[in-house]
Amino acid sequence: MIIAIDGPAASGKGTLARRLAVRYGLRHLDTGMLYRAVARAVIDAGADVADPAARLAAARALDVTHLKDAASLREPGMGEAASIVAADPAVRAEILAFQRGFADQPPGAVLDGRDIGSVVCPGADAKIFVTAAPEARAERRWRELVGNGVAISYEQVLDDIRRRDDRDTSRAVAPLRPAADAHLLDTTELDIEAAFRAAVDLISGS
Numbered sequence: 180m181i182i183a184i185d186g187p188a189a190s191g192k193g194t195l196a197r198r199l200a201v202r203y204g205l206r207h208l209d210t211g212m213l214y215r216a217v218a219r220a221v222i223d224a225g226a227d228v229a230d231p232a233a234r235l236a237a238a239r240a241l242d243v244t245h246l247k248d249a250a251s252l253r254e255p256g257m258g259e260a261a262s263i264v265a266a267d268p269a270v271r272a273e274i275l276a277f278q279r280g281f282a283d284q285p286p287g288a289v290l291d292g293r294d295i296g297s298v299v300c301p302g303a304d305a306k307i308f309v310t311a312a313p314e315a316r317a318e319r320r321w322r323e324l325v326g327n328g329v330a331i332s333y334e335q336v337l338d339d340i341r342r343r344d345d346r347d348t349s350r351a352v353a354p355l356r357p358a359a360d361a362h363l364l365d366t367t368e369l370d371i372e373a374a375f376r377a378a379v380d381l382i383s384g385s
């Protein structure tokens with residue numbers, strides 16, 4: 180079974196995907212971490228994420244076994260850098276096979292990202308596109324960051340989310356948009372538990 184969870188920044192995709200993976204006994208892949216890791220590698224090499232050669236080299240050299248330890252990938256600024264490298268078709272092509280290979284291993288997986296239902300796993304058994312108002316998403320991400328000791332204002336987080344939403348929806352390759360057969364799940368008024376229950380209901384009916 181393959182479950183595709185897509186949606187904009189801080190909509191709750193990862194939280195939902197992790198819980199669904201436990202519920203259905205599947206593995207989980209947070210595909211945003213792949214783009215964050217590519218961006219981190221470019222920066223650590225002293226290069227610029229705007230440099231196509233540097234980001235392609237980083238995508239080719241990506242070591243997926245280190246993703247889980249990388250709390251630094253969640254730092255503010257890395258989301259923005261990730262969305263710049265993610266707009267590059269060559270970078271996306273480089274990590275597509277890994278994502279598909281992950282999804283295809285038995286017993287299947289839950290993948291969350293921007294293009295799982297539309298590009299990575301178009302044949303997924305269930306597809307959910309998670310949304311929430313930008314202000315609700317910014318509030319959630321801001322609380323998360325402050326809880327982790329990061330000094331950042333709500334306005335900065337909202338700006339980052341809006342900028343990334345714009346870049347992710349307007350890029351030429353694999354833009355952020357629901358697959359034609361995706362269920363839409365607006366979590367603006369739902370807490371984590373209610374969003375999970377709604378997702379299970381949608382998957383049961385898929």
Ligand SMILES: Nc1ncnc2c1ncn2[C@@H]1O[C@H](COP(=O)(O)OP(=O)(O)O)[C@@H](O)[C@H]1O
Pocket residue numbers: 186187188189190191192193194195319320322323366369370371372374
């Ligand atoms: N339905 C919800 N209601 C309130 N907070 C939520 C909800 N879903 C997720 N969160 C919280 O919002 C933050 C962002 O969630 P996350 O799953 O990381 O989003 P994404 O993977 O889409 O970026 C986390 O701190 C998470 O605990």
Ligand SMILES: Nc1ccn([C@@H]2O[C@H](COP(=O)(O)OP(=O)(O)O)[C@@H](O)[C@H]2O)c(=O)n1
Pocket residue numbers: 187188189190193210211212214215258261262263265266291292293294295343347
């Ligand atoms: N499948 C994916 C996942 C992430 N991304 C890019 O990677 C960036 C970071 O993704 P993320 O899922 O870690 O970000 P959050 O939603 O957790 O803030 C996004 O803004 C996208 O530009 C993508 O293009 N395709």
